[in-house]
Amino acid sequence: MSSDPRFHGAVKRLKQIPKVYMVLSSKGGVGKSIVSTLLSYYSSLKNTPTGLLDLDFTNPSTHIILGFRPEELSYREEKGLEPFKIGKLSYFSIISFTKDNPLVLKGEEVRNVMREVLSIVNWVGVQKLFIDTPPGLSDEQLEAIYNLKGLVKPIVVSTPHKLSIQSVSRLVRILRDAGVDEIILVENMGSGELKTFADSEGLKYAGYIPFVEN
Amino acid sequence: MSSDPRFHGAVKRLKQIPKVYMVLSSKGGVGKSIVSTLLSYYSSLKNTPTGLLDLDFTNPSTHIILGFRPEELSYREEKGLEPFKIGKLSYFSIISFTKDNPLVLKGEEVRNVMREVLSIVNWVGVQKLFIDTPPGLSDEQLEAIYNLKGLVKPIVVSTPHKLSIQSVSRLVRILRDAGVDEIILVENMGSGELKTFADSEGLKYAGYIPFVEN
Amino acid sequence: MVHEWALAESIVLFLENNGFRKVKSLKIGLGILQSIDKEIFSFSLQELLREKGLSVEKLEIVDEGAELACHTCGFRWSLSPESMDEAIRESIHFVPESIHAFTKCPRCGSRDFSITQGRGVRIVEVLPG
Amino acid sequence: MVHEWALAESIVLFLENNGFRKVKSLKIGLGILQSIDKEIFSFSLQELLREKGLSVEKLEIVDEGAELACHTCGFRWSLSPESMDEAIRESIHFVPESIHAFTKCPRCGSRDFSITQGRGVRIVEVLPG
Ligand SMILES: Nc1ncnc2c1ncn2[C@@H]1O[C@H](COP(=O)(O)OP(=O)(O)O)[C@@H](O)[C@H]1O
Ligand SMILES: Nc1ncnc2c1ncn2[C@@H]1O[C@H](COP(=O)(O)OP(=O)(O)O)[C@@H](O)[C@H]1O
Ligand SMILES: [Mg+2]
Ligand SMILES: [Mg+2]
Ligand SMILES: [Mg+2]
Ligand SMILES: [Mg+2]
Ligand code: NI
Ligand code: NI
Ligand SMILES: [Zn+2]
Ligand SMILES: [Zn+2]
Numbered sequence: 001m002s003s004d005p006r007f008h009g010a011v012k013r014l015k016q017i018p019k020v021y022m023v024l025s026s027k028g029g030v031g032k033s034i035v036s037t038l039l040s041y042y043s044s045l046k047n048t049p050t051g052l053l054d055l056d057f058t059n060p061s062t063h064i065i066l067g068f069r070p071e072e073l074s075y076r077e078e079k080g081l082e083p084f085k086i087g088k089l090s091y092f093s094i095i096s097f098t099k100d101n102p103l104v105l106k107g108e109e110v111r112n113v114m115r116e117v118l119s120i121v122n123w124v125g126v127q128k129l130f131i132d133t134p135p136g137l138s139d140e141q142l143e144a145i146y147n148l149k150g151l152v153k154p155i156v157v158s159t160p161h162k163l164s165i166q167s168v169s170r171l172v173r174i175l176r177d178a179g180v181d182e183i184i185l186v187e188n189m190g191s192g193e194l195k196t197f198a199d200s201e202g203l204k205y206a207g208y209i210p211f212v213e214n
Numbered sequence: 215m216s217s218d219p220r221f222h223g224a225v226k227r228l229k230q231i232p233k234v235y236m237v238l239s240s241k242g243g244v245g246k247s248i249v250s251t252l253l254s255y256y257s258s259l260k261n262t263p264t265g266l267l268d269l270d271f272t273n274p275s276t277h278i279i280l281g282f283r284p285e286e287l288s289y290r291e292e293k294g295l296e297p298f299k300i301g302k303l304s305y306f307s308i309i310s311f312t313k314d315n316p317l318v319l320k321g322e323e324v325r326n327v328m329r330e331v332l333s334i335v336n337w338v339g340v341q342k343l344f345i346d347t348p349p350g351l352s353d354e355q356l357e358a359i360y361n362l363k364g365l366v367k368p369i370v371v372s373t374p375h376k377l378s379i380q381s382v383s384r385l386v387r388i389l390r391d392a393g394v395d396e397i398i399l400v401e402n403m404g405s406g407e408l409k410t411f412a413d414s415e416g417l418k419y420a421g422y423i424p425f426v427e428n
Numbered sequence: 429m430v431h432e433w434a435l436a437e438s439i440v441l442f443l444e445n446n447g448f449r450k451v452k453s454l455k456i457g458l459g460i461l462q463s464i465d466k467e468i469f470s471f472s473l474q475e476l477l478r479e480k481g482l483s484v485e486k487l488e489i490v491d492e493g494a495e496l497a498c499h500t501c502g503f504r505w506s507l508s509p510e511s512m513d514e515a516i517r518e519s520i521h522f523v524p525e526s527i528h529a530f531t532k533c534p535r536c537g538s539r540d541f542s543i544t545q546g547r548g549v550r551i552v553e554v555l556p557g
Numbered sequence: 558m559v560h561e562w563a564l565a566e567s568i569v570l571f572l573e574n575n576g577f578r579k580v581k582s583l584k585i586g587l588g589i590l591q592s593i594d595k596e597i598f599s600f601s602l603q604e605l606l607r608e609k610g611l612s613v614e615k616l617e618i619v620d621e622g623a624e625l626a627c628h629t630c631g632f633r634w635s636l637s638p639e640s641m642d643e644a645i646r647e648s649i650h651f652v653p654e655s656i657h658a659f660t661k662c663p664r665c666g667s668r669d670f671s672i673t674q675g676r677g678v679r680i681v682e683v684l685p686g
Contacts, residue, residue: 003571005570005678005680006567008567008570008571009564009566011570079562080560081563094652094655097647097648098658099658101658102668104668106669106671109672112653112654113652113654116652116654116677119563120560120563120564122563
């Protein structure tokens, strides 16, 4: 690890932010992007300088939830890249570089992009950073779980559905094996059913978001 | 590619099956597993010898939908591995090897597992094979799109949601660039809204599955 | 464990598709992680070569030790299938990457490791005749 | 394009964290894909080294050509940023993998390719003093 200079840059930048949350779930479609966007936006409204970083490079969607087109996002270069400002929210997504073009990345490349982004984006003054991630248990998650361990707190998202719970259980085992003590659980599209699951697994239950019709 | 012997085995086995469908979507949670399981099970009920292969190694879920525990699945070795039989459905998932243990695989490893499985599982007599895949646009999808091109027909699953449509558009562009002409679209949790999208993108619209309350 | 036939078949298809009809020497490595039955594998291979009308002058099948490497802490270790449970051994026999479901890095506990050697069947060398 | 400062900072943090206080020679490769401004990068590096009290006797910064390789058909090709649109060039300047959004294999059209060389900034060699 430590032979990659960017890793040292990433660690320094993450250490400067008091609270970094990584929104994880090995299952897709459970609401990671909605949860990370809402939590960060809400936090920014409460006058906490907050950041949102989209690390789901193949399916970046936080900009859509926030209501921006890729061309509308821009960054300022200042000893790194300064995030885009949406009110009090600092925001970064590589969609502003890749636009709506398809981006196919192999595992190793995904790690490269993660390290590059984490080492150049300058979250000056941000007190809380939320990071959205892709589904799966592959290179992105490995990098986050093992190499950024201790620097980021996992927020695991699950729906009350059996398939989602099983997927989360496996993820929790991996996090525990990696020595992560504090794991936060957000229940999405539910009504509190996962509270007992959270208790039995020793997760910090943050609450639930009901299914919202649109 | 051709320097990997397993690739040659995989091609031979896939060629022996008249129709191989790969259920794809770069977005998670849109219903790939439900769709591949239902399509294959339904086909088997109509007396077509049908197979279902679960290639979502980190989140295998077709066995749960089919109602089996990992321990209940078994294979017979006969010039390869003979799939598990569920009525007239031939079924294979590596969950029977990995049980409910978490399986973390890097991109290169995912390709290895895909090739190993495709080269040893013996779908003798199967006329239609449905393959479930993980979300994303990474090694699994690259292997399927570029290396198995011409041997598998893509079935793309999407919900009518904006995030899902955008994700599917990107996937369709990649498939088109790869020279794939026939792409089937299944609309899930919708009510026919995607018919016009399918037409405009030149996709073969297979129909929709409504949102089913449970 | 007669899925060895399928493993041998891939090798023979590889030779056939690459236009090797007469092979002077063929060297195949069997990663010990997969506990391949060498006799059955070798028998299957020879049967298949005969069926296809391919000739191999010198056939060598060698074992290759298994080595794992941790990406988190850099530790390297080896594993022998004998030390494992029968059920686990069988899983790995069919799909070597199943090892990820049963092992962690013995030094740091990370699941972010790779099989760097001795994964499964591979062609080490093939010389046309 | 002053994000060069951040790139240089990672190099300096690497040296610092690995206990290099006096370095005899440091060789850094700049992949041309990233169109790094060598002057700004070198200036930033020297500033940061001074700030941290690290000394480097011999500093060499070399360009590295960009090479891409297709995994589908095996084709290898090179790319120079000059041939690209300004906006694309800027994207790649920040994240070299953005190239995947704008290029396909010129021979077979596959998007399954890798940057095998000249991706970005890397330490080619560091010799302690
Ligand atoms: N609480 C909710 N109520 C209704 N729909 C939701 C809710 N949370 C998420 N969704 C929808 O579910 C889909 C998946 O959400 P998303 O945040 O994209 O998941 P992920 O990022 O985990 O793939 C989206 O279409 C989103 O609009
Ligand atoms: N038509 C539908 N109506 C209601 N729920 C559905 C429908 N299709 C899928 N689901 C639910 O949505 C979730 C995601 O489906 P799944 O097949 O696992 O998606 P994927 O394989 O694409 O990740 C599951 O909880 C599933 O039960
Ligand atoms: Mg998402
Ligand atoms: Mg994956
Ligand atoms: Mg699925
Ligand atoms: Mg991925
Ligand atoms: Ni066997
Ligand atoms: Ni710059
Ligand atoms: Zn380790
Ligand atoms: Zn090519």
